[in-house]
Amino acid sequence: MSVTETQKIEELANREYKYGFVTEVEEDKLPKGLNEDIIRQLSEKKGEPDWMLEWRLKAYRHWLTMTEPHWPNVKYDPIDYQDISYYSAPKKKPKYNSLDEIDPAIRETYNKLGIPLEEQMMLAGVAVDAVFDSVSVATTFKDKLKELGIIFCSMSEAIKEHPDLIKKYLGSVVPYTDNFFAALNSAVFSDGSFVYVPKGVRCPMELSTYFRINASETGQFERTLIVADEGAYVSYLEGCTAPIRDENQLHAAVVELIALDNATIKYSTVQNWYPGDKEGKGGIYNFVTKRGLCKGVNSKISWTQVETGSAITWKYPSCILQGDNSIGEFYSVAVTNNYQQADTGTKMIHIGKNTKSTIVSKGISAGRSNNSYRGLVKIGKKAENARNFSQCDSLLIGDKCGAHTFPYLEINNPTAQVEHEATTSKIGEDQIFYLNQRGISKEDAVNLIVNGYVKEVLAELPMEFAVEAQKLLSISLEGSVG
Amino acid sequence: MLLEIKNLHASINGNEILKGIDLKVDFGEVHAIMGPNGSGKSTLASILAGREDYEITEGEIWYNGKNLLELAPEDRAREGLFLAFQYPVEIPGVSNTNLLKTAVNEIRKYRGEEELDAIEFLQLLKEKSKLVNLDEKFLSRSVNEGFSGGEKKRNEIFQMAVLNPKLAILDETDSGLDIDALRIVANGVNTLRSNENAIVVVTHYQRLLNYIIPDYVHVLYQGKIVKSGSKELALELEEKGYDWIKNQTEEVSA
Numbered sequence: 154m155s156v157t158e159t160q161k162i163e164e165l166a167n168r169e170y171k172y173g174f175v176t177e178v179e180e181d182k183l184p185k186g187l188n189e190d191i192i193r194q195l196s197e198k199k200g201e202p203d204w205m206l207e208w209r210l211k212a213y214r215h216w217l218t219m220t221e222p223h224w225p226n227v228k229y230d231p232i233d234y235q236d237i238s239y240y241s242a243p244k245k246k247p248k249y250n251s252l253d254e255i256d257p258a259i260r261e262t263y264n265k266l267g268i269p270l271e272e273q274m275m276l277a278g279v280a281v282d283a284v285f286d287s288v289s290v291a292t293t294f295k296d297k298l299k300e301l302g303i304i305f306c307s308m309s310e311a312i313k314e315h316p317d318l319i320k321k322y323l324g325s326v327v328p329y330t331d332n333f334f335a336a337l338n339s340a341v342f343s344d345g346s347f348v349y350v351p352k353g354v355r356c357p358m359e360l361s362t363y364f365r366i367n368a369s370e371t372g373q374f375e376r377t378l379i380v381a382d383e384g385a386y387v388s389y390l391e392g393c394t395a396p397i398r399d400e401n402q403l404h405a406a407v408v409e410l411i412a413l414d415n416a417t418i419k420y421s422t423v424q425n426w427y428p429g430d431k432e433g434k435g436g437i438y439n440f441v442t443k444r445g446l447c448k449g450v451n452s453k454i455s456w457t458q459v460e461t462g463s464a465i466t467w468k469y470p471s472c473i474l475q476g477d478n479s480i481g482e483f484y485s486v487a488v489t490n491n492y493q494q495a496d497t498g499t500k501m502i503h504i505g506k507n508t509k510s511t512i513v514s515k516g517i518s519a520g521r522s523n524n525s526y527r528g529l530v531k532i533g534k535k536a537e538n539a540r541n542f543s544q545c546d547s548l549l550i551g552d553k554c555g556a557h558t559f560p561y562l563e564i565n566n567p568t569a570q571v572e573h574e575a576t577t578s579k580i581g582e583d584q585i586f587y588l589n590q591r592g593i594s595k596e597d598a599v600n601l602i603v604n605g606y607v608k609e610v611l612a613e614l615p616m617e618f619a620v621e622a623q624k625l626l627s628i629s630l631e632g633s634v635g
Numbered sequence: 636m637l638l639e640i641k642n643l644h645a646s647i648n649g650n651e652i653l654k655g656i657d658l659k660v661d662f663g664e665v666h667a668i669m670g671p672n673g674s675g676k677s678t679l680a681s682i683l684a685g686r687e688d689y690e691i692t693e694g695e696i697w698y699n700g701k702n703l704l705e706l707a708p709e710d711r712a713r714e715g716l717f718l719a720f721q722y723p724v725e726i727p728g729v730s731n732t733n734l735l736k737t738a739v740n741e742i743r744k745y746r747g748e749e750e751l752d753a754i755e756f757l758q759l760l761k762e763k764s765k766l767v768n769l770d771e772k773f774l775s776r777s778v779n780e781g782f783s784g785g786e787k788k789r790n791e792i793f794q795m796a797v798l799n800p801k802l803a804i805l806d807e808t809d810s811g812l813d814i815d816a817l818r819i820v821a822n823g824v825n826t827l828r829s830n831e832n833a834i835v836v837v838t839h840y841q842r843l844l845n846y847i848i849p850d851y852v853h854v855l856y857q858g859k860i861v862k863s864g865s866k867e868l869a870l871e872l873e874e875k876g877y878d879w880i881k882n883q884t885e886e887v888s889a
């Protein structure tokens with residue numbers, strides 16, 4: 154690359170975070186720090202039953218015995234867990250009958266974000282359970298879902314209203330012993346979403362939740378649980394944005410999916426949290442545990458993610474293919490720019506017979522960012538005729554960024570068929586020039602190439618989401634080429 | 636005058652490649668530029684198209700009343716300048732159709748025209764692909780990816796036909812083409828030819844000039860146009876090679 158181009162990359166790599174603003178809402182907040190007393194207060198504020206408090210305390214005590222993992226290919230300053238406030242909620246928190254009753258400041262925030270919390274939602278057929286910071290402030294479409302017996306509510310509500318389901322499934326896929334951040338989340342999770350789709354029911358709409366981190370220096374510990382009973386189908390969308398902050402914010406969510414016999418769960422994420430400024434200051438630490446259990450025969454879990462935000466992303470949406478003939482899929486686009494770091498990928502654990510998994514990962518690195526794919530394909534002893542196909546591609550923009558691929562294979566059954574393909578390519582100056590020569594600007598040229606590169610993954614997203622994702626990609630890569 | 640190059644000097648990494656080029660191209664004209672390998676033909680074409688690697692140390696270029704060197708490469712294209720590359724680059728994941736749709740609409744936007752709708756656009760593609768005998772399956776393939784050498788060249792002419800430029804610069808579009816393809820490509824170029832545009836053909840072979848008959852032939856040697864003439868000059872070169880010109884040039888400079 155020529156000197157002038159390198160300079161231009163630097164000059165132009167200074168887009169501002171479009172969604173950076175702070176909503177002024179009175180907050181109800183716990184003091185900083187973490188101990189049993191804080192957890193008791195948190196549980197009490199949420200009006201939780203005793204068993205839930207006990208569950209949290211058990212997780213907390215276990216967490217105390219663990220140490221923060223440092224194996225991912227990311228670097229950050231040590232996190233002071235005593236310097237975080239573990240609970241914040243908008244003060245006026247009754248449930249609303251209509252959207253008009255919602256605090257205007259909150260609605261304004263949603264409007265700025267372009268979240269269709271109003272009529273458009275109905276037209277788009279999207280039910281939104283909007284989580285504002287930690288407390289659910291608006292839930293729509295509940296009645297329609299109720300008719301079908303579908304439960305779609307906040308985790309807090311589910312703990313009170315559906316304790317049997319929560320006791321049965323919460324922590325059944327990601328136990329608090331699983332890892333450091335999962336233990337922390339289990340101890341202090343603030344809220345999240347719960348979905349239950351009963352036997353034979355096909356959820357007629359995309360379920361969607363927008364998470365927002367708003368309170369300054371409040372770690373977010375979301376907890377999501379989705380259960381698809383026998384023969385059920387559900388497609389769930391998760392999308393996020395967050396305002397500008399100076400301090401790094403920790404986000405350690407846990408998502409658990411359970412698909413019983415013949416059930417299908419499709420989980421799509423567009424993640425656009427604040428990535429930090431162009432010098433690498435601020436931004437969200439996104440340390441997430443997402444795991445799906447294909448518990449029943451012929452069950453299927455499909456993860457699709459478009460990750461453009463966060464200063465550091467560390468997540469591996471995984472599938473445990475326990476049921477015979479079960480299917481796991483992972484489609485991912487991870488973009489890093491400026492000083493962002495991402496270590497992401499998946500784990501496909503084949504346990505049942507004739508299980509199949511597909512991995513399509515598309516990493517895009519620009520600026521001085523670092524993007525790693527880390528994936529495990531494990532074929533268990535009894536997983537006769539297991540099949541996996543993995544495609545891991547990296548695209549580099551400029552010459553100051555990095556892309557790494559860490560594929561791990563553990564095959565314990567000789568009948569397994571495992572295929573792995575990997576490519577690394579670079580958006581070349583001559584490609585950009587060729588497109589310029591056809592009347593296409595540099596930014597559009599990058600978008601054209603990037604959209605071509607990710608189309609296989611975007612095709613897995615629901616239509617409206619795919620359009621949003623495409624916009625996000627171009628915003629994220631603005632100024633990445635001089 | 637469509638294009639006027641005055642005393643153009645250009646260098647790359649401190650090496651002077653173009654050493655004072657003067658060239659005028661008027662509407663309706665076809666110019667052929669010939670010359671030995673490494674003489675600076677592609678450099679000249681790249682500079683006209685706006686490649687930023689070169690440093691222009693002296694001279695100016697006027698294009699259709701505008702100072703060309705002040706225009707970004709994409710704006711040059713939008714102003715109707717087209718370069719058929721000597722080595723067209725592969726762009727995986729971007730289909731020919733997608734590239735052309737973006738290109739056509741960006742150009743139209745620049746000119747204050749409405750974007751073409753999908754039907755009009757596909758019609759345009761079909762019509763032009765017939766013109767250069769390009770199988771429609773190439774439309775959905777990624778730009779130049781896995782194309783044979785000749786297919787790449789033909790694809791350049793196809794793109795040219797779709798974009799309908801004012802000034803088309805063809806950099807060795809004939810090399811690598813089989814005899815039939817050569818005729819087809821020449822045909823495509825001749826169909827485009829009108830009093831509202833001009834064509835500059837860079838070539839090593841007189842053969843192409845049998846089909847695309849030039850008004851002027853120039854010989855570029857060591858970064859300078861050392862000889863200009865009519866189409867007969869090409870025949871003469873074919874017969875005698877470049878030595879006599881080299882000798883002449885050396886005599887002059889001696």
Ligand SMILES: Nc1ncnc2c1ncn2[C@@H]1O[C@H](COP(=O)(O)OP(=O)(O)OP(=O)(O)O)[C@@H](O)[C@H]1O
Binds near residue numbers: 652671677721
């Ligand atoms: N980056 C560079 N650094 C040094 N010299 C260069 C560079 N790029 C081009 N050149 C030189 O400039 C000269 C002109 O090259 P150019 O490609 O314009 O020749 P050409 O006339 O098109 O030749 P051909 O007929 O082989 O296509 C060559 O000697 C080439 O080596």
Ligand SMILES: [Mg+2]
Binds near residue numbers: 676677721
């Ligand atoms: Mg050349």
